[in-house]
Amino acid sequence: MKTSSIGIDLGSRTTKIVVLRDGSLAKYEIFDTGCAPLSHVKTFLRDYPGSPIMTTGYGRHMLAEELSAKKVTEIKACAKGAFFLFPQCRTVLDVGGQDCKVLSLDDSGRVLNFEMNDRCAAGTGKFLEVMADTFKMNLNSFVNTAMETSSHISINSMCTVFAESEVISLITRGKPLNEIARGVHISVAKRLTVMLSKYLTKEQMLFVGGGALNECLNNLLQDEIGREIICPENPQIVTALGASLLA
Amino acid sequence: MNDYRQLWTELGVNLELHDQLLKSLDQAHHRTHLAQQNRPDTMKIFDEAFHASHAGRVAEILDYRKKGGKSIGTFCIYIPDEIALAAEVIPIPLCGGSGWSVHYADKMFPRDICPLVRSTFGMAFSGTCPYKTIKDFAVGETTCDAKKKAWDLLGFKVMEVPQRKKPIDRQLWLKEVYEFKEMVETLSGVKVSAETLRDKIKLVNAKRRNLQKIDDFRKLANPPISGLDALLVAQVALNQDIRKFIANTADLINELEQRARKNISSYSENGPRILIAGSPSPMGNAKIHAMVEQAGLQIVADESCTGSRYFRELVDETASDLDGMIQAIADRYFNIDCSCFSPNSERLDNIEKIIKDYRIQGVVQNILQYCHTYNIEAKAVENRLKKINIPSLQIETDYSEEDIGQIRTRVEAFAEILRKT
Numbered sequence: 001m002k003t004s005s006i007g008i009d010l011g012s013r014t015t016k017i018v019v020l021r022d023g024s025l026a027k028y029e030i031f032d033t034g035c036a037p038l039s040h041v042k043t044f045l046r047d048y049p050g051s052p053i054m055t056t057g058y059g060r061h062m063l064a065e066e067l068s069a070k071k072v073t074e075i076k077a078c079a080k081g082a083f084f085l086f087p088q089c090r091t092v093l094d095v096g097g098q099d100c101k102v103l104s105l106d107d108s109g110r111v112l113n114f115e116m117n118d119r120c121a122a123g124t125g126k127f128l129e130v131m132a133d134t135f136k137m138n139l140n141s142f143v144n145t146a147m148e149t150s151s152h153i154s155i156n157s158m159c160t161v162f163a164e165s166e167v168i169s170l171i172t173r174g175k176p177l178n179e180i181a182r183g184v185h186i187s188v189a190k191r192l193t194v195m196l197s198k199y200l201t202k203e204q205m206l207f208v209g210g211g212a213l214n215e216c217l218n219n220l221l222q223d224e225i226g227r228e229i230i231c232p233e234n235p236q237i238v239t240a241l242g243a244s245l246l247a
Numbered sequence: 248m249n250d251y252r253q254l255w256t257e258l259g260v261n262l263e264l265h266d267q268l269l270k271s272l273d274q275a276h277h278r279t280h281l282a283q284q285n286r287p288d289t290m291k292i293f294d295e296a297f298h299a300s301h302a303g304r305v306a307e308i309l310d311y312r313k314k315g316g317k318s319i320g321t322f323c324i325y326i327p328d329e330i331a332l333a334a335e336v337i338p339i340p341l342c343g344g345s346g347w348s349v350h351y352a353d354k355m356f357p358r359d360i361c362p363l364v365r366s367t368f369g370m371a372f373s374g375t376c377p378y379k380t381i382k383d384f385a386v387g388e389t390t391c392d393a394k395k396k397a398w399d400l401l402g403f404k405v406m407e408v409p410q411r412k413k414p415i416d417r418q419l420w421l422k423e424v425y426e427f428k429e430m431v432e433t434l435s436g437v438k439v440s441a442e443t444l445r446d447k448i449k450l451v452n453a454k455r456r457n458l459q460k461i462d463d464f465r466k467l468a469n470p471p472i473s474g475l476d477a478l479l480v481a482q483v484a485l486n487q488d489i490r491k492f493i494a495n496t497a498d499l500i501n502e503l504e505q506r507a508r509k510n511i512s513s514y515s516e517n518g519p520r521i522l523i524a525g526s527p528s529p530m531g532n533a534k535i536h537a538m539v540e541q542a543g544l545q546i547v548a549d550e551s552c553t554g555s556r557y558f559r560e561l562v563d564e565t566a567s568d569l570d571g572m573i574q575a576i577a578d579r580y581f582n583i584d585c586s587c588f589s590p591n592s593e594r595l596d597n598i599e600k601i602i603k604d605y606r607i608q609g610v611v612q613n614i615l616q617y618c619h620t621y622n623i624e625a626k627a628v629e630n631r632l633k634k635i636n637i638p639s640l641q642i643e644t645d646y647s648e649e650d651i652g653q654i655r656t657r658v659e660a661f662a663e664i665l666r667k668t
Contacts, residue, residue, distance in 0.1 A: 058652060075660035099653060111664055116657055118643060119650040 004051045007243030009074065010037055010059030013097025013125060014210065016240035017044055019051075020247075028237050033059070038066055054247035056239060058098070072246055074239050075103060075114050081242030082206050083109030085232050090203035093196060093221075093229075094239070095211025097125045100192060104199045115195055122158040123191040125210050128217075130160050131184045134167050135177065139214075146181035146216045153179045155187040163187070182216070189220040196225060207231045208238040251302045254309065258381065261374030268375045269301060271347040272531050279537035280475055285513050287506060289499040290476050296483040296495070300530060304486055305377040308337060312381055317435045320378060320385035322367065322394060324552050325408050325583065327424060327576050329562065332447040332489070333439040334431035339378055340485040341385070343367035344531030346646030348375060355400065360393040361617045362645040363529060368397065383434055386427070390587040391620055404430065409581075410589055417581055424577040441569040448562045448572060454489055455558040457496035462555060464503045465547040466605050471506035472499075473513040474523065474546020475536050481553045482530040518543045519608040519665035522601055524628060526615040527552035532646055535613040538655055542662045548605040550598055551613070556583060559597075586620035594624070595631045602637060609665045610639040611658070638664060 004026065009016040015037050019027040031040055037059060045053070045067070053069035056077040064071035074094075082092045083105060092103045100123045101116040121127050132142035153175055157163040163184070170180050196205075205227070211217060212235035222229050232238060255262060276297060280290075296304075308318050318337040331338040343366030351369035358365075370376035387398030388406045398405050406423045409416035428439055461480060464471050472480075480499065484492055521544045523536065528551065539546055550556055560582055563575040584594035601607065610632055614622045625641050632639045640661040644650055 058656075073656050073660040073663060075656065076663045110667070111660065113638075113664075114657075114660060116653065118653060 004048055005244050005247035006045070006048055006051050006053045007077070007240040007245070007247060008041060008053065008055045008063060008069075009057040009077065009237075009240035009243060010041075010055065010063055011057045011074075011096055012099070014236065015041065015057075015059075016237045017041065018237055018240040018244045019048065020241070020244040025241065028234070028240070030236055038063070041067075052247040054243040056243040070247065072243060075101065075111055075116075077242035077246060078208065078239040079103050079105055079109060079111045079242065080245050081238040081240070082208060084241065084245055085238065086204055086206055086230060088204045089206040089230065090201045091196070091199050091205040093192060093205065093207050093212075094209040095123070095125060095192065095207075095217075096209045097129075100124050100195065100209075100211070102195050102199050104201070113199070115198070117195075120158075121160045122163075123188055123195070127160050127163070127188060128184070128211075128214065130164060131167060131181075134164055134171075135181065142181055143185075143214050143216045145178045146185045147219075148178040149176070149182055151179055152182035152186055155180075155183045158187070158191060185214075185216045185220055189217060189224050192221060193224040200225065200227075205229050206238075208235040210236050212236075251306065254302075254306055255377060258305070258309070258377050258379075259374065260377050264373050265301075265375045265377075268345060268347050268370070268373075272301075272345055273298075275345075275531065275533070279533040280479055282537075283473055283475060283513070283540075284515055285511070286476060287472060287499060287502045287513070289495070289502045290472075290479070292495050292498065293476070293479050293483050296487050297479060297530065300483075300486045301377055304488070305381065307488060308339065308378070308381050311337060317383050317431075318381060319431070319434070320382040322385070323388045323390055323408075324557050325388045325390065325406065325580055325585075326386055327427060327580055328489075329444060329447040329451050329576055330424070330428050330439060330573075331431050332450065333443040334428070334435045335437045336383075336431045336435050339382065340529075341367060341376065341378055341382075342485075342527070342529040343370050344482070344529035344646070345370070346532075346648070348373055349646055356393075356397065359617055361391075361526075361615045362647075363527065363615055363618075364393045364397055366529075366531075366646060368401075386430070390585060391618070393617070408585075408587065410587060412581070412588060417577070420581050421574065421577040424573055424580070428573065439569070441567075441572065444569060444572045445564075448564055448576070450489060450493075452561045452564065453493050454484065454496075455561055457493055457500060458484060458558040460500050461496065461503065462548070462558075464507055467507055469507075469510050469512035469514075470545060470547055471503045471511055471513060473540060474521070474549065475533055475540055476513065477546075478528060478533055478536050478549060478553060481549075481557060482528070484557070485553075486530065514540075514545055516543065518545045519662065520545050520547045520606055522547070522598070522605065522607045522610045523549040523551060523554065523613055524598060524610055525551055525613045525621045525625065526618045528613070529553060534644065534646065534651070535611065535642060535654070538651065538658050539611055542655070542658045544609070544611075544658070544662050544665070546611075548601050548607060550594075550601055552585070555601070556585070586624045591624065595627060598628060599631065599635065602635065607637065609661065610637055611661070612639060612641040614641065614643045616643055616645040 055063040060071040348369030351373035352365035385403040562579040566572045
């Protein structure tokens, strides 16, 4: 057990814990952050007394204080995890519950530059969740609906609240749901493409975070930027993995 | 503060709301300035001046007025203090830095204008600006659109600040400065003479020289004053009685000299050296300065209107006659590198000079939401910085607390990049 190190990424929607042993992923857990993430984390940590811990994500300051652990920004942790998995990648897109960010890395995996959305939810997981909710669907069904068709109705509003009104008005006008759902995905893909445009190089680009699980978004993004995007097997835990490497 | 309730009542201040405003300002001051370690002892004077801005300073001006003196409200560093003072008129800059009052502006102004304008008029509309009734008139200026149209709506007097720097613009500005002189002379009935104006040019320059000296200490490897405290000093400069301020800053300079000799830093550990660029941070707002320094970065320079833009240039003191002095004053203010000018390449050159002089390692562009001129110019600043390999971070925000989580992450990640860890 002495050789384990732990990375905890307390995000706005989900918390990710990664256990690294002898330089490779030994265990991970993903749970809804909810309102009592600390007790969940503490329960998990009972099995790993004395292991070094690195915290990251929205809740890093609270966790670091409560656990007497170290903390690092999710920007650096994400870069570390991405570079560990794909040493060829130089651009990383991370779409999380409440934020989206783009990182550019140098040849040694260090962050050269980054961009992050501000308080606005456009281009984040939350945007898609709100839209799915407008359809009274869970996120998976919403994604599947959007993939049923290849045509779409454009959504013009980037603002979550305005986009919701726009979608409701399209629904009440009897427009096909799958085309609206696809339009919502396209608007997110376009928004992310704008963020990405400054950072794309000829090198590999990695897509991580909960948003990378969205197959429709992934396909549309590849169409928008006209190139292949690599998505790791467990895109949600890349930042926690990076934290465990930094512990 | 209770000693001033009578005064506030006399001025028609809404006591209940004013208490809320003061509480919110006090809380912000505790979270930012007072949370620091290793502050110069003299900073206590400036903490007091911060609180006095709604109390003792108001009493001073009321007292001056009761004896027949005049005072005017101003909103920008373009209004020439020398001329107002020479006509025995006290200029009081009234720009708001409190997030508390922002939404009170909504009954007259659209919400998508900058928090500075909204905070200022929010205080006036909520009955929490004690200066509202103790000014004879307010003088605005034509810098940004939000301000320009606000003066219009409220019937303020306006100085036209040109938007270009050609000879014809300089002529216009000189005319405006003369008009301002007539305006304050008519108000007070005091003629501005060569003698009184020479005195006030020297007086206001003395204030600027003290601010410049304080800035010089920040060039040291171990800055004896933090960026947050230097901001507070600049904010107080806009409110406090000028002679008091010169005396207080002289005390601060003495202490900074001693600290510098003993190599005492205001920071507990070494950190990358930062320049703050962009929109002003009026009294009450230290949001970005605090977050930047709490991330272990050291703000050693600030080029905004609440930084060196306010005091970088002096008025030439060599003119012998009144017209020469007024021209010298007009020239000094005309040279200010505000982003309302097009083009404004001097600002980029000035930023580059600060980077060299203060050995800056990273720039944080602090842009107020809807401050279009600084926001758009941020791209030109970023491009210039790229050319000289200085990393920069651009933050667009208002006075509220709701986005501090995201901003903290960005500032800390910027610190990680600068530390090359």
